[in-house]
Amino acid sequence: MFDLLGVPPQVLFGQLLLGLINGSFYALLSLGLAVIFGMLNVINFAHGALYMIGAFVAWLLLTKLGLGYWWALGLSPLIVGLLGVVLEKTMLSRLYKLDHLYGLLLTFGLALIMEGAFRHFYGVSGQPYPIPDALKGGQNLGFMFLPNYRGWVVVASLIVCFGTWFAIERTRLGAYLRAATENPVLVQAFGINVPVMITATYGFGVALAGLAGVLAAPIYQVSPLMGTNLIIVVFAVVVIGGMGSILGAIVTGLGLGLLEGLTKVFYPEASNIVVFVVMAIVLLIKPAGLFGRER
Amino acid sequence: MATQSKTAQIKTADTQTTTIALRRPGQDSTRNAIILGIGLLIALAAPYVLYPVFVMKVLCFALFACAFNLLIGFAGLLSFGHAAFFGGAAYITAHSAKVWGLGPEVSILLGMGFSALLGLAFGALAIRRQGIYFAMITLALSQMVFFMALQLKFTGGEDGIQAVPRGHLFGVIDLNNSLSMYYFVLAVFLVGFAVVWRAVHSPFGQVLKAIRENEPRAVSLGYRTERYKLLAFVLSASLAGLAGGTKALVFQLASLTDVTWQMSGEVVLMTLLGGMGTLLGPVVGAAIVVTLESYLAATSMPVPVVIGAIFVVCVLVFRRGIVGELQARFGRR
Numbered sequence: 001m002f003d004l005l006g007v008p009p010q011v012l013f014g015q016l017l018l019g020l021i022n023g024s025f026y027a028l029l030s031l032g033l034a035v036i037f038g039m040l041n042v043i044n045f046a047h048g049a050l051y052m053i054g055a056f057v058a059w060l061l062l063t064k065l066g067l068g069y070w071w072a073l074g075l076s077p078l079i080v081g082l083l084g085v086v087l088e089k090t091m092l093s094r095l096y097k098l099d100h101l102y103g104l105l106l107t108f109g110l111a112l113i114m115e116g117a118f119r120h121f122y123g124v125s126g127q128p129y130p131i132p133d134a135l136k137g138g139q140n141l142g143f144m145f146l147p148n149y150r151g152w153v154v155v156a157s158l159i160v161c162f163g164t165w166f167a168i169e170r171t172r173l174g175a176y177l178r179a180a181t182e183n184p185v186l187v188q189a190f191g192i193n194v195p196v197m198i199t200a201t202y203g204f205g206v207a208l209a210g211l212a213g214v215l216a217a218p219i220y221q222v223s224p225l226m227g228t229n230l231i232i233v234v235f236a237v238v239v240i241g242g243m244g245s246i247l248g249a250i251v252t253g254l255g256l257g258l259l260e261g262l263t264k265v266f267y268p269e270a271s272n273i274v275v276f277v278v279m280a281i282v283l284l285i286k287p288a289g290l291f292g293r294e295r
Numbered sequence: 296m297a298t299q300s301k302t303a304q305i306k307t308a309d310t311q312t313t314t315i316a317l318r319r320p321g322q323d324s325t326r327n328a329i330i331l332g333i334g335l336l337i338a339l340a341a342p343y344v345l346y347p348v349f350v351m352k353v354l355c356f357a358l359f360a361c362a363f364n365l366l367i368g369f370a371g372l373l374s375f376g377h378a379a380f381f382g383g384a385a386y387i388t389a390h391s392a393k394v395w396g397l398g399p400e401v402s403i404l405l406g407m408g409f410s411a412l413l414g415l416a417f418g419a420l421a422i423r424r425q426g427i428y429f430a431m432i433t434l435a436l437s438q439m440v441f442f443m444a445l446q447l448k449f450t451g452g453e454d455g456i457q458a459v460p461r462g463h464l465f466g467v468i469d470l471n472n473s474l475s476m477y478y479f480v481l482a483v484f485l486v487g488f489a490v491v492w493r494a495v496h497s498p499f500g501q502v503l504k505a506i507r508e509n510e511p512r513a514v515s516l517g518y519r520t521e522r523y524k525l526l527a528f529v530l531s532a533s534l535a536g537l538a539g540g541t542k543a544l545v546f547q548l549a550s551l552t553d554v555t556w557q558m559s560g561e562v563v564l565m566t567l568l569g570g571m572g573t574l575l576g577p578v579v580g581a582a583i584v585v586t587l588e589s590y591l592a593a594t595s596m597p598v599p600v601v602i603g604a605i606f607v608v609c610v611l612v613f614r615r616g617i618v619g620e621l622q623a624r625f626g627r628r
Binding site: 105236 | 373428567
């Protein structure tokens with residue numbers, strides 16, 4: 001077997017694939033954060049907890065109701081999205097006139113409640129979630145073995161990411177959304193119901209997190225703590241990419257996932273902190289972020 | 296977004312600097328002296344009534360919260376990564392006392408020095424962005440410290456550094472005696488509190504408030520706001536380190552708990568609950584949260600849920616905090 005830079009290709013490509021999958025989750029989550037931030041000016045700290053709830057809903061649908069993966073893929077984001085709508089209507093909407101930092105504090109408290117509650121009822125150990133039958137097995141690509149499910153996760157999240165990009169940048173509804181992001185008062189004056197749009201945006205953003213949770217369930221175990229550490233890395237991703245552009249969020253997420261995978265191969269000790277180091281470097285060189293605008 | 300291009304700064308209970316200046320100074324200082332005197336008496340008598348380690352824990356967290364409040368309450372900077380300074384200093388203090396065999400005062404100073412340097416590095420990075428980004432950057436950087444504490448050899452991984460000797464203060468006073476330890480901790484707290492008080496009531500503190508209220512205007516007046524913010528950040532980090540180092544000696548333990556983001560969140564809650572931008576608020580908040588946690592630990596209630604619920608209630612309906620609310624009702628109008 002030939003070696004690549006002293007590393008067997010199976011190991012290298014295996015880690016790169018894992019990095020790509022992590023990157024897909026970073027992209028999905030940071031995309032949701034960016035969409036929410038653009039409209040609400042709130043950094044949604046509860047995003048990780050809602051991702052976790054997405055995975056848990058899938059698991060509960062399977063174990064309590066016997067509804068499989070494909071049902072979960074549709075229902076779980078819907079349920080998480082509705083939960084988001086309720087949270088926005090009852091709590092977040094009261095804070096828009098105040099400092100943005102209160103939104104962060106509120107969603108931090110919500111994240112503690114959600115994670116604490118799931119931990120109380122389901123413990124910290126993970127629950128296994130089976131891979132759906134249609135996606136079992138894998139392909140031998142010659143240089144590596146590609147499990148079908150992992151390939152599906154990457155393709156599915158890319159489709160959702162670019163679908164979102166298309167919807168926001170190329171459709172009429174997206175144009176309203178972008179306009180309302182720039183100047184909500186003016187858009188309202190044109191007769192568009194901005195409060196409803198804000199609620200829908202939050203619901204959509206957290207539904208993306210729920211979807212990421214369902215996609216993640218068969219790969220990682222379904223556990224109450226699965227969102228906590230992820231969300232902090234996603235925050236760093238958001239700082240690196242800047243929240244100015246949708247494409248920026250997608251590209252940064254995938255890129256950093258790959259970088260993390262590479263670090264795992266060549267210097268595993270640093271794999272946990274590499275994203276934060278990149279963030280520090282980006283802040284030194286380009287404080288607004290790679291794709292961000294200084295405002 | 297464009298409509299809200301003004302930089303995000305938290306407005307707190309103490310926004311009425313002008314009205315305070317108009318009040319007769321004598322009246323205000325008499326009342327403050329009375330409150331401080333009563334507080335001091337309670338603190339002096341506390342170890343005879345309550346379990347000393349518990350009161351020491353309250354004092355350490357109160358100092359930690361005061362340090363945090365210096366940033367959020369007076370400079371409008373929300374740091375979500377203060378656990379890195381608190382826990383980082385705890386590790387350094389524990390290591391110096393246990394492995395190097397240094398005295399408690401030197402160990403604590405080393406821990407504090409470490410936090411100051413860390414604060415300088417983190418502050419220099421974080422003040423390049425504002426508002427929400429500032430919070431996210433400090434959170435991410437402190438998570439880096441967490442992973443380092445998890446992986447480095449000297450921190451002892453999941454076990455932490457246990458059985459840290461308290462030692463003899465200045466080589467004379469035996470701190471294994473819980474009363475001596477208590478009065479030492481009280482002295483440390485009072486020094487820290489005095490530093491915060493002095494900083495807030497200095498020209499430096501006034502500039503910080505100006506930055507909190509309106510940074511572009513402070514810039515236009517010729518202040519180099521970046522330097523003021525950085526100095527405030529380093530000061531706050533050092534005091535958080537002082538609290539963390541002292542805590543390591545009190546519990547004779549430095550562990551991963553002290554560097555987690557939950558710890559950063561807890562200090563935010565203490566300050567929010569007590570009243571951001573008030574001097575005594577963080578002390579009150581710390582006392583309540585520590586008491587509540589030790590009470591909850593004995594029940595089967597999940598602590599994070601209760602803490603999270605208090606967070607939500609505070610943000611939605613009780614933003615001035617306890618002391619801020621009292622001040623608004625009875626004091627400054």
